[in-house]
Amino acid sequence: MRYVIIGNGPAGINAAEAIRKVDKKNQIIIFSDEPYPAYSRVLLPYFIGQKVSKEKLFIRGQEFYEKNDIALYLGTKVLKVNSIQNELFLSNTRRLNYDKLLIATGGLPKIPFIEGIDGNEVVTLRKLEDGEKILSLAQKKKRVVFIGGGLISLKLAEALHSLGLDISIIVSSNWILSRMLDETGAQIVQKHLFSQGLRILTNQNVQRILTEANLESKERKISGIIIEGGKRISCDFVFIGKGVLPNTDLVQGDEIKIEGGIPVDEYMRTNVNNVFAAGDVAETFDKVSKKSIVSAIWPMACEQGKIAGYNMAGIRKSYRGSIRMNAVELFGLPIVSIGLSGGKRYKELINIVPEEKKYRKIVVEKDRVKGAIFIGNIRASGIIAGLINSQKKLIDVDRLNFLSDHLCYGDLIRRGV
Amino acid sequence: MKEILVNLDKCLGCKTCELRCAVERSSKSKSLYSAVRENPKPLPRIDVQSIKDGYLPLQCRHCEEAPCLNACPTGALFRKEDNGPVIVDENLCVGCWMCVMTCPFGAITPLLERKKIIKCDLCVNMERPVCVDACPTGALVYCDTQSAKLILEEKKGNFIQKVFSDTSEGIRRGLLKFDYKQGSSS
Ligand SMILES: Cc1cc2nc3c(=O)[nH]c(=O)nc-3n(C[C@H](O)[C@H](O)[C@H](O)COP(=O)(O)OP(=O)(O)OC[C@H]3O[C@@H](n4cnc5c(N)ncnc54)[C@H](O)[C@@H]3O)c2cc1C
Ligand code: SF4
Ligand code: SF4
Numbered sequence: 001m002r003y004v005i006i007g008n009g010p011a012g013i014n015a016a017e018a019i020r021k022v023d024k025k026n027q028i029i030i031f032s033d034e035p036y037p038a039y040s041r042v043l044l045p046y047f048i049g050q051k052v053s054k055e056k057l058f059i060r061g062q063e064f065y066e067k068n069d070i071a072l073y074l075g076t077k078v079l080k081v082n083s084i085q086n087e088l089f090l091s092n093t094r095r096l097n098y099d100k101l102l103i104a105t106g107g108l109p110k111i112p113f114i115e116g117i118d119g120n121e122v123v124t125l126r127k128l129e130d131g132e133k134i135l136s137l138a139q140k141k142k143r144v145v146f147i148g149g150g151l152i153s154l155k156l157a158e159a160l161h162s163l164g165l166d167i168s169i170i171v172s173s174n175w176i177l178s179r180m181l182d183e184t185g186a187q188i189v190q191k192h193l194f195s196q197g198l199r200i201l202t203n204q205n206v207q208r209i210l211t212e213a214n215l216e217s218k219e220r221k222i223s224g225i226i227i228e229g230g231k232r233i234s235c236d237f238v239f240i241g242k243g244v245l246p247n248t249d250l251v252q253g254d255e256i257k258i259e260g261g262i263p264v265d266e267y268m269r270t271n272v273n274n275v276f277a278a279g280d281v282a283e284t285f286d287k288v289s290k291k292s293i294v295s296a297i298w299p300m301a302c303e304q305g306k307i308a309g310y311n312m313a314g315i316r317k318s319y320r321g322s323i324r325m326n327a328v329e330l331f332g333l334p335i336v337s338i339g340l341s342g343g344k345r346y347k348e349l350i351n352i353v354p355e356e357k358k359y360r361k362i363v364v365e366k367d368r369v370k371g372a373i374f375i376g377n378i379r380a381s382g383i384i385a386g387l388i389n390s391q392k393k394l395i396d397v398d399r400l401n402f403l404s405d406h407l408c409y410g411d412l413i414r415r416g417v
Numbered sequence: 418m419k420e421i422l423v424n425l426d427k428c429l430g431c432k433t434c435e436l437r438c439a440v441e442r443s444s445k446s447k448s449l450y451s452a453v454r455e456n457p458k459p460l461p462r463i464d465v466q467s468i469k470d471g472y473l474p475l476q477c478r479h480c481e482e483a484p485c486l487n488a489c490p491t492g493a494l495f496r497k498e499d500n501g502p503v504i505v506d507e508n509l510c511v512g513c514w515m516c517v518m519t520c521p522f523g524a525i526t527p528l529l530e531r532k533k534i535i536k537c538d539l540c541v542n543m544e545r546p547v548c549v550d551a552c553p554t555g556a557l558v559y560c561d562t563q564s565a566k567l568i569l570e571e572k573k574g575n576f577i578q579k580v581f582s583d584t585s586e587g588i589r590r591g592l593l594k595f596d597y598k599q600g601s602s603s
Pocket of ligand 2: 510
């Protein structure tokens with residue numbers, strides 16, 4: 001019996017660990033197409049901003065694989081899965097059979113179609129390799145344009161700003177962090193970023209990336225971008241932060257079903273019995289919106305990986321669904337967003353103190369909490385996440401001290417939750 | 418694995434545990450006299466909160482399937498042994514606040530200025546938890562899982578316990594063990 005895990009990210013690692021907990025005997029193999037041992041992608045902006053050294057990126061050392069008797073193949077890409085033959089095609093031209101397979105291949109940056117986007121100085125950030133490339137560009141160049149204003153863009157913008165670069169962010173939506181925040185929240189963050197010297201243009205699309213001949217090399221170099229309406233912004237390189245797509249290349253054309261990502265059931269199993277998926281590549285059920293989503297955050301990748309691992313090893317555990325959430329700190333301002341960020345159908349409890357850059361919003365539907373935004377004071381935000389997660393019925397939501405600066409667990413008990 | 422049981426019936430809300438925890442575990446001077454004048458102020462890792470008809474001394478419950486452990490993307494939160502206390506390696510913490518967002522008890526405190534978190538570590542590096550020894554009423558009981566079971570079976574008082582929960586329910590399931598309403602207050 002052989003377990004094969006494709007992907008050495010948090011989903012893959014947690015799965016391997018779970019399998020080994022309950023199955024001490026059978027072989028576990030992990031493939032990664034990257035040359036490094038497991039590292040944290042989340043830390044890449046910190047690495048680029050030189051807040052975290054390269055060594056600290058790595059989250060599992062050799063001893064982890066030895067202790068758990070896991071065979072790790074780095075720099076080996078799985079090109080194709082054939083789930084009928086239970087067979088994998090590897091980049092080193094070999095083939096390998098499996099009994100149980102986990103696809104934990106994560107995501108790939110979305111690349112919009114824009115003229116000039118295939119140039120060498122157009123970068124994305126998913127891998128350590130990308131991080132090193134950005135760092136080296138940052139050391140040579142002065143001005144950067146960001147296409148997209150999501151979490152990764154802004155976290156990277158903060159890092160590059162700390163290295164002294166001039167930053168312009170072009171966002172096609174009405175406001176930054178549009179997947180995390182409502183307009184009011186985003187305004188507070190946007191003002192905060194302006195005051196740090198970032199340039200942000202919302203409601204704008206980049207039409208073209210401009211290049212010019214380069215004396216030093218044959219390759220043309222970037223000179224700027226043109227936005228709709230013809231306005232030009234000069235820059236030396238461009239970052240694309242338009243979100244991620246599930247990395248499903250290796251199952252294209254196979255029996256394994258692909259929709260937004262690879263859909264899985266509560267046991268993290270795909271439509272093929274002995275094939276599982278977890279993490280940024282998997283499509284799971286969202287407890288709040290009741291829709292199928294690709295959650296693409298670290299905590300869910302770990303949890304899904306664990307559940308997948310147990311089920312692969314024959315221990316039935318079910319995953320009770322994801323919730324959309326994320327936390328980020330930008331130039332000292334902490335932000336947490338959980339579940340829905342608002343909507344006409346919902347009741348919204350709001351506390352806002354713009355001069356202190358504080359904002360809190362709790363989104364309620366009848367007697368259940370569906371979402372929350374915390375800006376400035378994020379203390380105990382997990383209590384609300386817990387309520388959203390459990391979809392617990394509440395009595396008299398208005399009387400719960402959800403908007404209090406000192407939100408605490410005792411309050412819930414006091415009100416009989 | 419040892420844990421701290423809290424007997425809610427015995428807690429008077431005097432906050433002695435908070436004080437001792439702050440002084441012994443967070444202050445530089447380790448003496449109350451100088452600790453009060455330290456900047457930053459030493460913070461406690463236990464918080465005495467008022468509940469319906471009494472007080473809840475709440476610190477990290479060191480949940481069996483701890484959501485914060487899944488959430489920490491740097492390896493800063495970890496356990497030394499299976500089921501051991503959840504502890505933080507300050508050198509690895511970058512202040513991303515993922516753990517703060519996922520702790521359903523609100524038991525992880527973000528230190529915004531330092532970009533680190535602070536939480537109860539069950540005093541792993543001390544002989545015994547400071548708060549337990551400090552509590553003048555015996556509301557905090559430090560014991561192993563076996564004795565905890567016996568104490569709970571006796572049903573003398575309202576106890577809260579280390580939280581056991583499965584991954585997906587997270588701590589929510591564990592709350593059932595949070596026997597606030599159930600126990601008899603004899
Ligand atoms: C810059 C950045 C910042 C982020 N910040 C946050 C944050 O603050 N909070 C948060 O929750 N999340 C954040 N994320 C997202 C988080 O990193 C992901 O959710 C998480 O890494 C997903 O884990 P995973 O195991 O599914 O996939 P990944 O971590 O992407 O791992 C995929 C693995 O599969 C391997 N692989 C892929 N294809 C193949 C193949 N064909 N053959 C062999 N191996 C293959 C890769 O080499 C890799 O080892 C951030 C991501 C980035 C890039
Ligand atoms: S704030 Fe620190 S301990 Fe908490 S999840 Fe982030 S790195 Fe880990
Ligand atoms: S066990 Fe130690 S760290 Fe935890 S609350 Fe008590 S004194 Fe503080």
